[in-house]
Amino acid sequence: MLVSRNKATNSLLRSEKKSLFRFLTLYVAMVIFMITLLSLFYYQSQEKLMLSDQRAMLTKYAYIQTRRLKVLHHFFDERTEYPRDPRFKSAIYDLEHMKIFSLLQDENVRFDDEEIYIINDHIHLVKMLDEFYLGTKYLIIEVEDSGEWRGEIWKNIVGFGFLAFILFILFGLYLAKLFLRPMRNSIVLLDRFIKDTTHELNTPLSAILANIEMMDTDVMVEKNKTKLARINIAAKTVSVLYKDLTYLTLDQEKENHDEEIEIKELIYNRAEYFAVLAQSKHIECNLDLEEAGITMDRRKLTRVIDNLISNAIKYNKRNGTVGIQLREGLLVIWDTGIGINEDKIPFMFDRYMRFNNSEGGFGVGLSIVKKILDEYHISIEVESTEGEGTRMVLRW
Template sequence: MNNKRKNFLISNSILIAFIVIMVLVANYYLVSTFGFNQETFIAITLVLIILAVVLNFFLSKPLYEPLFRSDENLQKTIKETLHELNIPASTIQANSQMLEKNIKDEKNKKRLNRIKLATNELLNLYNQMEYEIKKEIDKIDKQEFLLDEIIENSIDKFEDIKGDVSIQNSIENIVINSDKNGFQKVIDNLLSNAIKYNIENGVVKIDFSNNTLTIFNTGKKIDTKNLFIVFEQYFQEDPKNSGFGLGLNIVKEFCDKNLIEIKIEPNENGTLIKLNLLKLIS
């Protein structure tokens, strides 16, 4: 536990203890003055509640304000730093593209390509950090995008690692209004799991009907007893698999926040995941 959190907990505990003592003193005074019976109970209780709220409001303000100010300053610093990082990375990327036209030597082309890959990775990290900051302060802008575009982007990402798994996508032009970055992460995680837990020469089927996106993968079906805990953080049905068990937890968090009903249904030939996108369809 860092000092900032420790000091806050100590200060907050002292504040609560002080308010409780003040309320108890007020209670003793009111009961001594008016007596304690059925008629005075409600009046005394209301007075004590109001006293506790007023004390908490005025006494907690100087306690919380420095904390909020510190967080605001930290967010501002991170945003400014990210902005400054984006400028040189974008400059490197632009100049690399210009140099690529004039370089003929194969060795130099390979070196330049490594620079481009590293720059793209840096820009991806920048975009991810920017997104995570916006998500923490609830400033994610919703936008319209095509569901098939998100699905195709995800399929392309896993093209080199899907092996002999066949991915069948029948999604057409469905317009979604949501957090595009977050939605992309949901599809990436679900498709990653569908590939990871598949069988040799297995299949992943992606369909859409009745406002519901379905992702089915062949293979061992999920154990029914695990359906209640599958979305918990760090859960892994098979500990031998790589990863940290965070994927479905991230998916569930996004779905809950964006009013997406998600269901996992064990199937005789594998596992079926359903996402009800009714609330997101434009």
């Protein structure tokens, strides 16, 4: 069982929003990954360019230090001080990578394929000597890395990366509009069709209902009574649909005429209106009503009650039950019908959303219900178990 408090749908249906959210999430993730990858390549290329520039200077320092080591090697008996230079630090290692002498600030020397590398804000050049002066095979030249090049790189990455991100997002929104346009066009076309056809339904429907009420059933044979009951059921079903479509296309823009409404009396009247429809499916109606009032437009409250009761009957099983419970600030309408899968509950208030193709309707009733309830700050909770029934709980 799942309880769902659904938000009102505005310009986009929830299904549209979900599709748009999924597309943009995947698109943004791909954009971020691509920008990150390009930034990494740019950083590495700039780092290699910087090291290439440093290599020439450090090679020059290595040449100077090698000449000093040569002099020290040949005059070791007279000179025992390791040559120093204010421009760089140096160290000497033997063939086995054992340290002979070091002035390095960072002793983490890497004897691998990299001749020059950055480590802990220092740049090392590893120079292999052809002659073993003082037993030296590896001469390490170290200079400090100021980090200025790194700051310039990050400034470029952040600046151009942000600009590229904005451009890609704008392009993504354009793609999303193209992606949703067929769905939106279909909805607009359906809205237009409903608006055009609604005007043509009123006169014949009113005539059918009026003539049904005027017929004298006492003089009819039982066979004709059954046929008339079927016509009455069909006409009232179409009447509810017509009122929904009229509200959707015309009435919702009208100014509200709020008044204090006795809900108990209104529910009795609407339950009696749908009695014929309930009897056709042998559905029992349990009413547990107490006095309760609410201030709102009677026309809109009627639309809410009609849709909830008609759905409870429409999606019920034969010989099922519809229950209505009314308390002050609480209205519960439940049924023992087919229920709904919990994954579909969040979408049941979307316009044109239908979950049972065997029943009629455009899928606008619950959308109207949710819009009216949101307008009057009335909460609705949906509890449904597939195959067992549905329970609508309204609180104000």
